[in-house]
Amino acid sequence: MKLHARKILLVVLSFQITPKVMSAEQEIFTTKPELVLSSGAGEGPAWHPKLGLLTSGDGNINRYDLSGQTSVFRKNAGSNGLLFDRLGRLIVCENRKRRITRTETDGTITVLANSYKGSKFNQPNDLTIDSKDRIYFTDPQYGDRTGMEMRDLDGKYVEGVYRIDPDGAVTRIITHQVDRPNGLIITPDDRYLYVAENNNDRGGSRKLWRFEMDIDGFVKPRTQMLIHDWGTTRGPDGMKLDQAGRLYVAAGLNRPNLPQETAVKPTAGIYVFSPGGKLLTFAAISKDETTNCAFGGHDGKSLFITAGGTLWKIRTRSPGLRLQ
Numbered sequence: 001m002k003l004h005a006r007k008i009l010l011v012v013l014s015f016q017i018t019p020k021v022m023s024a025e026q027e028i029f030t031t032k033p034e035l036v037l038s039s040g041a042g043e044g045p046a047w048h049p050k051l052g053l054l055t056s057g058d059g060n061i062n063r064y065d066l067s068g069q070t071s072v073f074r075k076n077a078g079s080n081g082l083l084f085d086r087l088g089r090l091i092v093c094e095n096r097k098r099r100i101t102r103t104e105t106d107g108t109i110t111v112l113a114n115s116y117k118g119s120k121f122n123q124p125n126d127l128t129i130d131s132k133d134r135i136y137f138t139d140p141q142y143g144d145r146t147g148m149e150m151r152d153l154d155g156k157y158v159e160g161v162y163r164i165d166p167d168g169a170v171t172r173i174i175t176h177q178v179d180r181p182n183g184l185i186i187t188p189d190d191r192y193l194y195v196a197e198n199n200n201d202r203g204g205s206r207k208l209w210r211f212e213m214d215i216d217g218f219v220k221p222r223t224q225m226l227i228h229d230w231g232t233t234r235g236p237d238g239m240k241l242d243q244a245g246r247l248y249v250a251a252g253l254n255r256p257n258l259p260q261e262t263a264v265k266p267t268a269g270i271y272v273f274s275p276g277g278k279l280l281t282f283a284a285i286s287k288d289e290t291t292n293c294a295f296g297g298h299d300g301k302s303l304f305i306t307a308g309g310t311l312w313k314i315r316t317r318s319p320g321l322r323l324q
Contacts, residue, residue, distance in 0.1 A: 100114070124137050242320050246318070
């Protein structure tokens with residue numbers, strides 16, 4: 001009788017706990033996605049408490065200020081990923097000029113890196129900063145590959161991940177472990193690096209990976225773990241973390257982009273994963289392609305999303321992670 005009563009108690013507890021977990025997952029987003037701008041927001045959203053939101057679009061860095069007004073922040077920047085460092089300086093992936101730059105507070109531009117061991121980068125795409133102010137960035141090659149200079153010792157093309165140290169030293173930390181790296185982010189304790197693999201060639205790999213990091217800013221190759229596989233649709237692009245450690249990933253496609261990318265059903269939007277890698281929820285964005293996201297707003301609970309040149313906003317229960 002005691003054993004039977006214990007089983008009944010466990011069943012009752014499971015029914016009490018499960019709805020709370022599901023409810024918490026469903027409440028990650030507190031509103032539905034809202035279209036904010038119909039143009040000028042192709043990539044790289046980055047929030048600044050005084051400037052508002054900066055995005056890469058139409059060849060420029062564009063500004064969506066705190067009052068909702070738009071303007072060009074930097075013309076002909078040829079940029080992709082954007083990120084403000086701890087001093088409020090803008091770090092830019094200039095994919096057209098194949099370099100990483102920093103816009104100082106007085107507006108001058110400092111080139112942080114434009115080559116590795118004498119070879120020019122491919123198309124610097126996205127970046128993240130760790131607790132020691134080391135900058136990590138991805139360097140894929142989309143489209144024409146005739147101008148690529150990055151090769152390994154065997155002459156094979158390299159689409160890698162690099163680290164820029166505060167003293168300016170540049171180190172390649174991923175060579176071939178990821179087919180074509182796109183978005184990336186490091187956790188605030190510097191323990192994990194998430195890397196989006198988004199090869200949009202026919203048969204390309206579209207996966208989200210997690211690596212453990214060592215104290216010197218290198219990945220531990222044997223710890224590479226698959227978080228999610230998007231199969232034959234469009235893979236993961238930009239990503240951000242919230243203060244609860246959840247990962248928000250822009251990915252998917254609503255209509256086929258044949259022959260390289262299929263879409264059996266609409267999948268474009270923001271995918272949210274738990275710190276352990278479980279897919280918790282999904283917010284659909286009707287505009288292709290969903291490219292990136294960034295937390296902002298006065299309370300850090302507005303997730304801004306770039307998609308096909310448009311800008312969307314959705315409110316979240318937890319604020320986004322900010323550099324401390």
